Amino acid sequence: MPRFYFHIRDNGVLYEDPEGLVCTDVAEASAGAHQAMQDFLRDTRHVVGAWAVAIEIVDEQGNLLAAHSSREVSKPAACEAAFVCQ
Secondary structure: OEEEEEEEEEEEEEEOOOEEEEEEEEEHHHHHHHHHHHHHHHHHHHHHOOOOEEEEEEOOOOEEEEEHHHHHHHHOOOOOOOOOOO
């Protein structure tokens, strides 16, 4: 199974994930990142506020596959995905 890396972009500064996680595909990785951002915002909304934070998902070659920003995730979603990466 492929390994995906979940870099954090915090107010314009990129913090690279050196380990990554093994997921079945990009959809699973993206669902996990979305849930992680929701959890982060729930726990830190009083501190983060309108600060721009994002999780960027990249593959083993460094290609950006998806991103979940604090602004996007804070909007109501039709459903929530489970975080099932290993």
